[in-house]
Amino acid sequence: xxxxxxxxxxxxxxxxxxxxxxxxxxxxxxxxxxxxxxxxxxxxxxxxxxxxxxxxxxxxxxxxxxxxxxxxxxxxxxxxxxxxxxxxxxxxxxxxxxxxxxxxxxxxxxxxxxxxxxxxxxxxxxxxxxxxxxxxxxxxxxxxxxxxxxxxxxxxxxxxxxxxxxxxxxxxxxxxxxxxxxxxxxxxxxxxxxxxxxxxxxxxxxxxxxxxxxxxxxxxxxxxxxxxxxxxxxxxxxxxxxxxxxxxxxxxxxxxxxxxxxxxxxxxxxxxxxxxxxxxxxxxxxxxxxxxxxxxxxxxxxxxxxxxxxxxxxxxxxxxxxxxxxxxxxxxxxxxxxxxxxxxxxxxxxxxxxxxxxxxxxxxxxxxxxxxxxxxxxxxxxxxxxxxxxxxxxxxxxxxxxxxxxxxxxxxxxxxxxxxxxxxxxxxxxxxxxxxxxxxxxxxxxxxxxxxxxxxxxxxxxxxxxxx
Amino acid sequence: xxxxxxxxxxxxxxxxxxxxxxxxxxxxxxxxxxxxxxxxxxxxxxxxxxxxxxxxxxxxxxxxxxxxxxxxxxxxxxxxxxxxxxxxxxxxxxxxxxxxxxxxxxxxxxxxxxxxxxxxxxxxxxxxxxxxxxxxxxxxxxxxxxxxxxxxxxxxxxxxxxxxxxxxxxxxxxxxxxxxxxxxxxxxxxxxxxxxxxxxxxxxxxxxxxxxxxxxxxxxxxxxxxxxxxxxxxxxxxxxxxxxxxxxxxxxxxxxxxxxxxxxxxxxxxxxxxxxxxxxxxxxxxxxxxxxxxxxxxxxxxxxxxxxxxxxxxxxxxxxxxxxxxxxxxxxxxxxxxxxxxxxxxxxxxxxxxxxxxxxxxxxxxxxxxxxxxxxxxxxxxxxxxxxxxxxxxxxxxxxxxxxxxxxxxxxxxxxxxxxxxxxxxxxxxxxxxxxxxxxxxxxxxxxxxxxxxxxxxxxxxxxxxxx
Numbered sequence: 001x002x003x004x005x006x007x008x009x010x011x012x013x014x015x016x017x018x019x020x021x022x023x024x025x026x027x028x029x030x031x032x033x034x035x036x037x038x039x040x041x042x043x044x045x046x047x048x049x050x051x052x053x054x055x056x057x058x059x060x061x062x063x064x065x066x067x068x069x070x071x072x073x074x075x076x077x078x079x080x081x082x083x084x085x086x087x088x089x090x091x092x093x094x095x096x097x098x099x100x101x102x103x104x105x106x107x108x109x110x111x112x113x114x115x116x117x118x119x120x121x122x123x124x125x126x127x128x129x130x131x132x133x134x135x136x137x138x139x140x141x142x143x144x145x146x147x148x149x150x151x152x153x154x155x156x157x158x159x160x161x162x163x164x165x166x167x168x169x170x171x172x173x174x175x176x177x178x179x180x181x182x183x184x185x186x187x188x189x190x191x192x193x194x195x196x197x198x199x200x201x202x203x204x205x206x207x208x209x210x211x212x213x214x215x216x217x218x219x220x221x222x223x224x225x226x227x228x229x230x231x232x233x234x235x236x237x238x239x240x241x242x243x244x245x246x247x248x249x250x251x252x253x254x255x256x257x258x259x260x261x262x263x264x265x266x267x268x269x270x271x272x273x274x275x276x277x278x279x280x281x282x283x284x285x286x287x288x289x290x291x292x293x294x295x296x297x298x299x300x301x302x303x304x305x306x307x308x309x310x311x312x313x314x315x316x317x318x319x320x321x322x323x324x325x326x327x328x329x330x331x332x333x334x335x336x337x338x339x340x341x342x343x344x345x346x347x348x349x350x351x352x353x354x355x356x357x358x359x360x361x362x363x364x365x366x367x368x369x370x371x372x373x374x375x376x377x378x379x380x381x382x383x384x385x386x387x388x389x390x391x392x393x394x395x396x397x398x399x400x401x402x403x404x405x406x407x408x409x410x411x412x413x414x415x416x417x418x419x420x421x422x423x424x425x426x427x428x429x430x431x432x433x434x435x436x437x438x439x440x441x442x443x444x445x446x447x448x449x450x451x452x453x454x455x456x457x458x459x460x461x462x463x464x465x466x467x468x
Numbered sequence: 469x470x471x472x473x474x475x476x477x478x479x480x481x482x483x484x485x486x487x488x489x490x491x492x493x494x495x496x497x498x499x500x501x502x503x504x505x506x507x508x509x510x511x512x513x514x515x516x517x518x519x520x521x522x523x524x525x526x527x528x529x530x531x532x533x534x535x536x537x538x539x540x541x542x543x544x545x546x547x548x549x550x551x552x553x554x555x556x557x558x559x560x561x562x563x564x565x566x567x568x569x570x571x572x573x574x575x576x577x578x579x580x581x582x583x584x585x586x587x588x589x590x591x592x593x594x595x596x597x598x599x600x601x602x603x604x605x606x607x608x609x610x611x612x613x614x615x616x617x618x619x620x621x622x623x624x625x626x627x628x629x630x631x632x633x634x635x636x637x638x639x640x641x642x643x644x645x646x647x648x649x650x651x652x653x654x655x656x657x658x659x660x661x662x663x664x665x666x667x668x669x670x671x672x673x674x675x676x677x678x679x680x681x682x683x684x685x686x687x688x689x690x691x692x693x694x695x696x697x698x699x700x701x702x703x704x705x706x707x708x709x710x711x712x713x714x715x716x717x718x719x720x721x722x723x724x725x726x727x728x729x730x731x732x733x734x735x736x737x738x739x740x741x742x743x744x745x746x747x748x749x750x751x752x753x754x755x756x757x758x759x760x761x762x763x764x765x766x767x768x769x770x771x772x773x774x775x776x777x778x779x780x781x782x783x784x785x786x787x788x789x790x791x792x793x794x795x796x797x798x799x800x801x802x803x804x805x806x807x808x809x810x811x812x813x814x815x816x817x818x819x820x821x822x823x824x825x826x827x828x829x830x831x832x833x834x835x836x837x838x839x840x841x842x843x844x845x846x847x848x849x850x851x852x853x854x855x856x857x858x859x860x861x862x863x864x865x866x867x868x869x870x871x872x873x874x875x876x877x878x879x880x881x882x883x884x885x886x887x888x889x890x891x892x893x894x895x896x897x898x899x900x901x902x903x904x905x906x907x908x909x910x911x912x913x914x915x916x917x918x919x920x921x922x923x924x925x926x927x928x929x930x931x932x933x934x935x936x
Contacts, residue, residue, distance in 0.1 A: 057704040060581035067580045112535045113528035113758070116902060204672050205757070205902040229905040233758070236525040236906070289673070290581070290701070434584060434673040437697040438704070 024377050025465035027384045034313065035388050035458050042308055042451035043392065049446040051079065052300035052362070056290040056438040063287035064328045065097025065258040072283050073261050076299070076325045080265030083307035085323070086316070087266040093327050093338040096216050097255025098122050100287065105195075105224065108132065109245040110237065116227040117195075118207035118288060119250050120179055121331060124218035126193065130249030131156075131222075133192050137238050141178045144185055152191035156246065157182070159194070160235050162228070165201040169360065169424040175199045179225070180213045187220035193248055194223045197231035202429035205229055209286050210432045215332055222250045260284065260327035262335045265303065267310045269319040269461065274348075276322040277460040278355030278415075279305060279453065282329030282336075282406055289436030293427060297441065297449070298358035298404075299325050305453040309461075317461035319353060326406040329359070333406055340409030352415040354460050354467040357404025358453065360422045361430075362441045365389075365452040367397035367421035374416040378467040381459060382418060388455050392448055397421060416467040420452055492845050493933035495852045502781065503856050503926050510776055510919035511860065517914040519547065520768035520830070524758040524906040531755035532796045533565025533726045540751050541729050544767070544793045548733030551775035553791070554784070555734040561795050561806040564684045565723030566590050568755065573663075573692065576600065577713040578705065584695040585663075586675035586756060587718050588647055589799060592686035594661065598717030599624075599690075601660050605706050609646045612653055620659035624714065625650075627662070628703050630696070633669040637828065637892040643667045647693070648681045655688035661716055662691045665699035670897035673697055677754050677900045683800055690718045728752065728795035730803045733771065735778045737787040737929065742816075744790040745928040746823030746883075747773060747921065750797030750804075750874055757904030761895060765909065765917070766826035766872075767793050773921040777929075785929035787821060794874040797827070801874055808877030820883040822928050822935040825872025826921065828890045829898075830909040833857075833920040835865035835889035842884040846935040849927060850886060856923050860916055865889060884935040888920055 055075060062072035073090065080088040098121065105115040135158040138144040144157055159178045164171035178196045186194035198208035207227045212219050226234070237244050263283060269275060281298020285291020306323040310316065327335030343349040354374070368389060370382045386396035402408045403417025411417050430436045460467070523543060530540035541558065548556040566589065573583040603626040606612040612625055627646045632639035646664045654662035666676035675695045680687050694702070705712050731751060737743060749766020753759020774791040778784065795803030811817040822842070836857060838850045854864035870876045871885025879885050898904045928935070 053704065054708075057701060058708060058710070059579055060575075060701075071579045107528075111527055111539045203907050204674065205905065206673055229903070229907050232907050233525060233528075233905070236521065240522075240526060242526070435697070437673065437701070439671050439697050439700050 048304035048450040049443040065255045076263035085265035086268040090261040097258040102251035115230040116205045120223040121211040122214040123223045150190040152189040157186040157191040183219035183223040198225045206433040208432040263325040267321040270316045271318040275319040280324040283325035288434040293361040297362035319461040336406035354416045361427040363423035369401040369419040371417040516772035516918040517911040530753045533723045544731035553733035554736040558729040565726040570719035578710045583698040584673045588691040589679040590682040591691040618658040620657040625654040625659040651687035651691040666693045674901040731793040735789040738784045739786040743787040748792040751793035756902040761829040765830035787929040804874035822884045829895040831891035837869045837887040839885040
């Protein structure tokens with residue numbers, strides 16, 4: 001490969017102690033030049049897109065405890081090996097599984113109509129033949145809070161507020177409380193079940209599932225999301241003065257103890273093999289779609305970035321690039337928490353120099369944020385990354401970051417992180433729905449992601465100073 | 469209403485024999501002025517939108533033989549009466565009902581994946597627990613034709629070509645043969661079932677159902693449509709070299725003889741009450757959505773137009789405006805055929821001066837076509853309509869027309885027709901899917917439709933000459 005002569009660099013190997021960072025260590029011209037060349041090659045490279053195509057097509061949905069998850073794990077191991085990663089291994093993580101089996105809903109009064117619904121994560125089942133009840137409408141979680149405890153006996157609590165659309169997904173947090181905690185509040189108010197408008201920005205008859213705040217067992221009452229058009233329909237019926245009576249049949253199953261895995265592929269550092277730069281995405285997905293934007297894209301970008309660097313430089317970068325395909329993110333960062341806990345226990349957490357996860361879809365990156373965990377003496381390196389990313393439409397942004405959902409446990413233990421902010425304007429149209437499929441992904445955006453992630457990853461692994 | 473003094477017109481009543489049309493009879497200035505005033509009022513009127521909202525919300529889907537169809541018929545009668553139609557009645561039409569009960573599909577090999585499918589109209593059931601078979605891929609109906617008879621024993625024939633998007637829906641006809649006749653061809657080739665890519669232009673996990681060429685009984689083999697993303701998935705799997713094995717479980721039921729209805733409302737002509745101008749839409753819908761664009765919009769536009777004219781002129785127009793809410797259009801123009809046959813039998817077909825149906829969604833009208841059945845001496849009237857519609861973005865267009873699906877039997881018997889061409893660019897995103905719901909409708913477009921239809925209907929009913 002003509003780009004680089006890293007063997008020469010190795011000869012003048014930088015020998016500063018790993019965790020000392022008293023001086024400002026520049027990013028060398030050579031590193032910058034190599035990065036620029038990698039960028040200009042990556043922007044024409046479809047490997048991330050092709051990896052995503054394979055995962056979503058040949059595997060499909062990857063919900064913990066299902067055959068799809070197993071197939072996904074096997075796929076991950078095989079793909080990392082095939083692409084030349086130096087080391088490929090998995091780590092078991094224990095958890096409890098949960099699957100949906102039946103989910104139907106009908107309006108019985110004022111006229112018979114079928115609705116499109118999905119159970120939220122760990123939803124309790126209704127009685128075997130479903131339950132029938134009138135709905136009581138609340139415009140928000142806060143409105144449901146205001147009702148008297150026990151006042152909803154024999155009713156279904158319906159929360160109808162709609163998530164707002166923002167480029168950075170800012171509408172998610174505030175809407176999400178109805179999904180995560182609504183079931184407990186509905187139970188407290190005496191309701192038979194919780195029905196929420198999907199946490200999503202689309203207008204299709206595809207409901208959005210998602211986690212509740214329940215880690216084991218079941219929600220307090222059956223917890224169900226309506227597609228946006230169905231939620232509109234209920235609201236309109238009530239505006240006409242009707243009180244819809246509905247039948248809800250939700251059958252779900254606790255699978256008991258299961259084992260999920262973090263799948264890990266490494267490009268071993270030539271100089272500091274124990275020091276790692278963590279990238280990747282989460283391998284699990286919800287069961288309704290094929291997990292293309294959530295988070296096949298992140299998995300593909302992580303794998304492609306590691307492989308692209310490995311296959312386009314003469315020698316490996318100084319540090320180890322550790323691509324982690326996280327397990328069971330959707331059920332509460334289960335793989336990520338186990339990973340961080342194990343590294344805290346064995347002391348290797350200190351070797352995690354910097355990390356980031358791609359888990360906000362397949363849109364183009366427009367911003368680069370750095371976490372407060374980064375040493376002030378290393379911020380110039382992030383600025384350098386941003387400068388080289390500039391040609392790709394990325395600019396330096398303020399604000400702290402954990403570096404993505406699966407980075408949260410590591411960031412909490414002091415691991416520096418960056419956030420490559422993606423345009424998520426359309427992300428919540430697809431997020432957690434049957435519609436999260438490969439056809440929604442733009443190959444041009446995947447190329448841009450590969451180029452951006454290559455810049456971050458190569459510099460982070462090659463720059464001899466520490467971000468800590 | 470200040471617009472008009474029709475009593476004065478009546479005094480100089482034009483007494484030309486109805487069917488003679490030897491001379492060119494101008495559209496009077498008064499008629500033009502009234503029409504222009506009606507147009508400028510209708511473009512601000514939300515009644516069509518509100519009627520559609522009520523139908524799709526308070527009734528929902530209206531598939532023949534279901535509770536929804538009954539509710540729709542009752543709704544139609546009530547709505548026409550409430551809006552002041554002079555005469556409201558129904559006509560029974562006998563047919564055979566068919567409903568879907570179960571429709572699931574899974575890829576078993578190379579990995580387990582759920583697919584989103586729907587049975588085509590009158591699909592036969594699979595065995596009770598479904599059937600399992602490998603698929604054989606054909607890029608088009610024509611390609612399936614080329615295979616040897618009996619060669620697909622134990623296989624499922626899969627036709628994958630995609631409908632193209634056009635403003636005027638031009639892609640529908642050529643794609644549709646797979647839906648209507650594919651089941652017979654698949655049976656001839658020995659296949660266990662027919663699987664087609666949905667006849668639709670969207671990319672959502674919502675399959676498109678639709679009629680087959682079967683009027684009674686069942687299709688020759690189970691006939692099933694995949695959502696577009698699912699069809700893409702199968703094609704990609706085969707491009708990877710896999711031969712997908714799938715399980716298909718389709719359970720449907722023939723309801724035997726049922727009665728549907730054409731629901732009719734009239735604004736009685738003040739001078740030629742027996743002469744009718746026919747407008748409307750079809751009241752039935754497919755069962756998956758709520759029949760908003762297909763064809764609640766047409767129903768609402770027809771009702772709103774009749775009511776708007778009735779309530780905004782001092783006296784009724786010369787001829788009767790007959791708003792027909794056609795029954796069972798989706799299953800083969802069943803209500804329309806019965807209507808035309810009865811009028812042929814009783815001789816009143818000759819009283820049908822002109823007609824049109826709105827059945828291409830809720831998009832704005834951009835063109836006005838006239839049928840070859842219209843007398844050359846009446847074409848200037850159509851031109852006048854187009855001129856008054858000009859301000860609304862409508863222009864005169866060439867080409868023959870039947871005036872819409874439910875006008876076909878009448879047009880075949882010589883009834884003149886016009887076609888108010890709607891922008892259907894997005895129509896086949898929603899057509900026959902669960903996604904055909906009220907939220908997709910733009911109120912501005914519904915106002916434009918009301919204004920356009922008012923122009924056509926008022927002039928056709930008021931102009932004293934005949935279109936025949």
